[in-house]
Amino acid sequence: MADGLTAGPGAGELETHDFDVVVIGAGGAGLRAAVEAKERGLRTALVCKSLLGKAHTVMAEGGAAAAMGNVWSEDNWQVHFRDTMRGGKMLNNWRMAQLHAQESPDRIHELERWGALFDRTPDGRILQRDFGGHRYARLAHVGDRTGLELIRTLQQRAVSMGIEVFMECKILRLHKDSEGRVSAAVGYWRPTGSFVAFTGKAFVLATGSIGKSWKYTSNSWESTGDGHAMALWAGADMIDMECVQFHPTGMVWPLSVRGILVTEGVRGDGGVLRNSEGRRFMFDYIPPMFAAETADSEAEGDRWYDDHTNNRRPPELLPRDEVARSINSEVKAGRGSPHGGVFLDIASRRSAEYIRRRLPSMYHQFKELAGVDITAEAMEVGPTCHYVMGGIRVNADTEATTVPGLFACGEVAGGMHGSNRLGGNSLSDLLVFGRRAGMAAADYAEGRTGTPTVDAAESRKVVDEALAPFARDGGESPYDIHRDLQETMQSLVGIIRTESELVQAASELDKLAERAGAVAVSGGRAYNPGWNLATDLPSMLAVSRLVTTGALARRESRGGHTRDDYPKPDPEFGKVNLVQRFDEQGRLTLTPEPLPQMPPELAALFEEPAASPAPAPGKEGH
Amino acid sequence: MADVTMRVWRGDSTGGDFADYTMPAVEGEVVLDVLHRIQAGPAPDLACRWNCKAGKCGSCSAEINGMPRLMCMTRMDELPTEEPVVVAPMKTFPIIRDLVTDVSFNYVMARQLPPLKPRAPEADGTYRMQQVDVERGQEFRKCIECFLCQNVCHVIRDHEENKPNYAGPRLFIRYMELESHPLDTNDRRELLRQRMGIGLCNITKCCTEVCPEHIKITDNAIIPLKERVVDSSYDPIAWLGRKILRRTKRGAVEVAQDAPAFTAPTSEDRLERQTLPVMVGTAVGAGNPSTAASAGPGAGPAEAAGGTGPTAAGDPFGTDAGA
Ligand SMILES: Cc1cc2nc3c(=O)[nH]c(=O)nc-3n(C[C@H](O)[C@H](O)[C@H](O)COP(=O)(O)OP(=O)(O)OC[C@H]3O[C@@H](n4cnc5c(N)ncnc54)[C@H](O)[C@@H]3O)c2cc1C
Ligand code: SF4
Ligand code: SF4
Ligand code: FES
Numbered sequence: 001m002a003d004g005l006t007a008g009p010g011a012g013e014l015e016t017h018d019f020d021v022v023v024i025g026a027g028g029a030g031l032r033a034a035v036e037a038k039e040r041g042l043r044t045a046l047v048c049k050s051l052l053g054k055a056h057t058v059m060a061e062g063g064a065a066a067a068m069g070n071v072w073s074e075d076n077w078q079v080h081f082r083d084t085m086r087g088g089k090m091l092n093n094w095r096m097a098q099l100h101a102q103e104s105p106d107r108i109h110e111l112e113r114w115g116a117l118f119d120r121t122p123d124g125r126i127l128q129r130d131f132g133g134h135r136y137a138r139l140a141h142v143g144d145r146t147g148l149e150l151i152r153t154l155q156q157r158a159v160s161m162g163i164e165v166f167m168e169c170k171i172l173r174l175h176k177d178s179e180g181r182v183s184a185a186v187g188y189w190r191p192t193g194s195f196v197a198f199t200g201k202a203f204v205l206a207t208g209s210i211g212k213s214w215k216y217t218s219n220s221w222e223s224t225g226d227g228h229a230m231a232l233w234a235g236a237d238m239i240d241m242e243c244v245q246f247h248p249t250g251m252v253w254p255l256s257v258r259g260i261l262v263t264e265g266v267r268g269d270g271g272v273l274r275n276s277e278g279r280r281f282m283f284d285y286i287p288p289m290f291a292a293e294t295a296d297s298e299a300e301g302d303r304w305y306d307d308h309t310n311n312r313r314p315p316e317l318l319p320r321d322e323v324a325r326s327i328n329s330e331v332k333a334g335r336g337s338p339h340g341g342v343f344l345d346i347a348s349r350r351s352a353e354y355i356r357r358r359l360p361s362m363y364h365q366f367k368e369l370a371g372v373d374i375t376a377e378a379m380e381v382g383p384t385c386h387y388v389m390g391g392i393r394v395n396a397d398t399e400a401t402t403v404p405g406l407f408a409c410g411e412v413a414g415g416m417h418g419s420n421r422l423g424g425n426s427l428s429d430l431l432v433f434g435r436r437a438g439m440a441a442a443d444y445a446e447g448r449t450g451t452p453t454v455d456a457a458e459s460r461k462v463v464d465e466a467l468a469p470f471a472r473d474g475g476e477s478p479y480d481i482h483r484d485l486q487e488t489m490q491s492l493v494g495i496i497r498t499e500s501e502l503v504q505a506a507s508e509l510d511k512l513a514e515r516a517g518a519v520a521v522s523g524g525r526a527y528n529p530g531w532n533l534a535t536d537l538p539s540m541l542a543v544s545r546l547v548t549t550g551a552l553a554r555r556e557s558r559g560g561h562t563r564d565d566y567p568k569p570d571p572e573f574g575k576v577n578l579v580q581r582f583d584e585q586g587r588l589t590l591t592p593e594p595l596p597q598m599p600p601e602l603a604a605l606f607e608e609p610a611a612s613p614a615p616a617p618g619k620e621g622h
Numbered sequence: 623m624a625d626v627t628m629r630v631w632r633g634d635s636t637g638g639d640f641a642d643y644t645m646p647a648v649e650g651e652v653v654l655d656v657l658h659r660i661q662a663g664p665a666p667d668l669a670c671r672w673n674c675k676a677g678k679c680g681s682c683s684a685e686i687n688g689m690p691r692l693m694c695m696t697r698m699d700e701l702p703t704e705e706p707v708v709v710a711p712m713k714t715f716p717i718i719r720d721l722v723t724d725v726s727f728n729y730v731m732a733r734q735l736p737p738l739k740p741r742a743p744e745a746d747g748t749y750r751m752q753q754v755d756v757e758r759g760q761e762f763r764k765c766i767e768c769f770l771c772q773n774v775c776h777v778i779r780d781h782e783e784n785k786p787n788y789a790g791p792r793l794f795i796r797y798m799e800l801e802s803h804p805l806d807t808n809d810r811r812e813l814l815r816q817r818m819g820i821g822l823c824n825i826t827k828c829c830t831e832v833c834p835e836h837i838k839i840t841d842n843a844i845i846p847l848k849e850r851v852v853d854s855s856y857d858p859i860a861w862l863g864r865k866i867l868r869r870t871k872r873g874a875v876e877v878a879q880d881a882p883a884f885t886a887p888t889s890e891d892r893l894e895r896q897t898l899p900v901m902v903g904t905a906v907g908a909g910n911p912s913t914a915a916s917a918g919p920g921a922g923p924a925e926a927a928g929g930t931g932p933t934a935a936g937d938p939f940g941t942d943a944g945a
Binding site: 050051052053054055056058059109112113114115117118119120123124125126142143145147148149152156157159160165167191220221222253254255256257260261361364365368369370477478479480483521522523524526527528529530531 | 649680737
């Protein structure tokens with residue numbers, strides 16, 4: 001084990017790369033930001049923990065929401081905006097939701113110019129599919145592998161522009177200069193374990209999700225919340241971190257694949273949920289807010305797929321928070337499937353040929369991982385930790401955080417999705433705000449004076465801290481601590497929360513933090529996953545703390561955040577973001593701060609009743 | 623339940639050997655699950671790549687009992703368990719550590735590919751394409767870049783020296799995808815013939831056999847590409863005449879005369895600098911594409927704005943940045 005240690009660089013010899021704009025994260029958001037900064041002629045670096053093209057975005061299945069109106073010509077940005085705000089239970093940053101709804105169509109068309117091949121309507125335009133919470137079929141897609149199309153298109157674009165990509169490089173910390181501007185990022189190369197710094201005039205965080213702190217999650221090992229934690233440590237404001245989305249349909253069996261996502265597209269394309277009694281139980285859980293636009297009989301729900309005009313949508317397509325909670329209740333009431341989920345049935349409703357064509361990767365996933373043929377049998381599904389709506393507070397137009405020189409976009413940024421994200425709104429979010437972050441970072445970099453440098457003492461501290469686990473004898477394995485963290489978050493800060501459990505979670509997190517301080521690893525530094533995990537623990541713990549603290553403070557149920565002891569939304573909480581930040585004394589504080597005020601012309605969109613079913617389809621039909 | 627023994631290659635570029643790990647068997651597991659349990663137990667530093675655990679990201683390629691496969695999609699119950707399950711890294715790429723190999727060769731070859739250069743859009747600024755026309759390309763765009771096909775291709779598996787001049791099956795499908803792309807106006811056939819080594823492939827079909835996405839690499843990409851490349855070197859006029867009905871390609875000759883498509887080396891080259899010195903060519907086209915004019919029909923605005931000649935050297939194959 002000594003081999004890795006002796007080679008530790010003195011700060012003077014730290015490998016350093018200088019850029020104008022440094023983008024951390026190469027999912028859809030980071031790639032789009034880098035493309036924009038590079039387009040402006042700036043020296044742009046793209047840094048990611050995995051190989052290029054493997055980020056979480058690659059796993060997205062169903063589609064990217066954009067009101068292009070290709071299938072329903074009535075669709076427009078106002079309707080999309082309204083769906084997004086209502087889906088988020090009005091906790092969204094209205095300006096982000098507006099920009100997103102307005103700009104998504106252009107961003108999708110731009111992908112097409114860069115080579116993406118979306119599925120088509122009969123007249124040759126981009127086909128759009130139905131998803132929960134979206135009034136019209138709105139998701140541009142490629143079968144059920146839309147994320148792959150999106151990331152590959154952006155990756156190929158970035159590569160063709162000559163953007164410098166630093167793959168398998170994990171950033172640990174951001175450093176600021178004497179004026180409080182972010183000036184450097186310090187991390188290490190995973191293949192060698194040697195340390196590296198990036199200096200830059202502007203930094204964009206696009207590090208994605210936090211799901212790896214839960215036991216059952218659709219997220220990859222990368223989703224450890226590094227960007228959230230680095231921003232927090234750098235002094236940024238974090239908002240509404242308690243708002244975590246549990247996707248209603250993850251696989252539940254076999255155990256080893258529990259949590260892996262089953263796309264909402266299954267329901268969008270006709271799949272229905274049943275309990276052990278064969279009942280379509282979602283009809284029992286239609287909330288008043290959506291009652292006017294939801295079918296109240298199976299017959300009406302079934303007719304809707306072919307005739308949106310005279311029928312209302314089936315309750316299986318309610319927003320995710322509603323569906324996830326309902327599944328949870330059914331299982332608790334003893335009406336679950338053999339492995340603790342419910343049944344998702346498309347086999348009895350669509351032809352085998354249709355299912356294989358529309359949902360090829362779901363077909364393979366179940367066939368190969370669970371031995372289930374989804375064209376012949378129902379799937380077993382249950383909620384899985386999927387997405388964090390909360391995140392770094394940003395300016396809606398520029399994605400600037402509250403720390404100068406630091407921008408954030410994609411899942412790591414908060415505000416856009418309020419307390420619950422609609423399916424498909426993330427992929428378009430990545431494009432819209434990735435581009436905006438890239439533009440604003442470029443502006444900032446161009447206007448910045450002085451030469452950013454790496455602070456030797458600070459980087460030494462980061463290096464020492466990261467290497468400390470090698471020097472400890474007899475400490476605990478990072479895998480054990482990670483497993484216990486996942487158990488804690490899963491059982492105490494999961495889909496349904498309550499005060500006593502959250503208090504218990506907070507004290508468990510204290511203990512876990514203490515244990516993490518004594519973690520030990522063996523082996524060398526080169527590609528050592530045990531050590532890599534040890535360096536992920538601080539971010540996972542920091543983010544879990546934010547979620548728990550936020551969840552305790554938000555004494556209401558709203559969107560992805562459900563409190564058993566406060567089962568209703570509270571209008572007062574509906575007016576505030578819960579902001580967490582470090583104060584001057586280095587204490588983590590939580591303050592409710594008023595939401596940005598929506599202008600009257602947008603507020604008016606919510607006044608008219610949303611009762612009537614969708615009007616006649618556009619000329620393409622459905 | 624019974625135990626399973628995993629015989630996993632451990633080591634780095636200086637050498638290594640197989641190590642056995644015996645673990646309790648767990649119902650429904652895939653090879654990657656067992657490796658994860660080994661990491662959480664006896665060998666916390668066992669190196670392997672993974673991300674999605676659902677066959678979607680192409681990170682976890684390895685050779686399992688000699689078969690190139692995704693570890694996350696190989697169920698333990700389909701392997702004989704009387705014998706140890708042998709897990710080795712891909713052979714064609716240099717070892718980093720244990721099961722992790724240096725796949726940067728693939729990224730370097732991808733950088734040399736002239737990007738899509740779309741024709742002009744419809745009046746409303748968007749495109750119309752028919753489902754049947756996009757489906758051809760969609761087959762190739764299913765590729766998850768697991769590089770298993772590259773790994774089994776004997777042209778580079780057995781001949782390291784071919785690497786600098788061989789794109790390999792993963793990129794042949796990318797060339798074919800662009801070749802059949804309804805919007806593209808670039809012609810890459812001379813490049814394919816002269817520098818991407820399409821002629822070296824002798825259609826053994828090993829690549830098609832291992833592709834986890836079941837892409838018909840040889841039948842649908844390599845064979846048609848070979849035909850087109852032959853066409854272009856013997857009778858470019860006839861080929862153009864055929865293609866022109868659908869869209870206007872830049873002439874094969876014109877493209878072939880352009881400067882090399884190599885882009886500036888980037889940090890991806892860090893690791894393969896030693897192995898592939900020839901790849902690090904002259905820096906061309908690494909400037910800002912939006913300032914470079916291009917010759918294709920789609921490049922109207924850029925040309926008008928830039929006023930540069932139709933074959934500006936800064937951007938040999940053109941991009942759509944101006945469109
Ligand atoms: C299975 C699944 C299906 C989904 N389906 C859909 C869908 O159909 N429609 C939809 O809209 N959304 C969907 N989502 C959500 C959506 O895919 C994600 O929210 C989105 O891809 C996040 O993108 P991102 O660019 O913010 O981050 P990611 O794609 O997660 O990328 C994060 C990047 O940051 C890098 N990184 C992280 N930490 C560090 C560090 N410390 N140092 C350096 N680099 C770092 C990672 O390497 C990676 O490159 C789905 C999600 C999942 C899991
Ligand atoms: S068919 Fe060609 S590309 Fe495929 S493995 Fe054989 S030689 Fe290589
Ligand atoms: S073509 Fe198939 S085998 Fe080759 S990289 Fe792509 S998915 Fe893998
Ligand atoms: S982990 Fe993604 S393909 Fe295996």
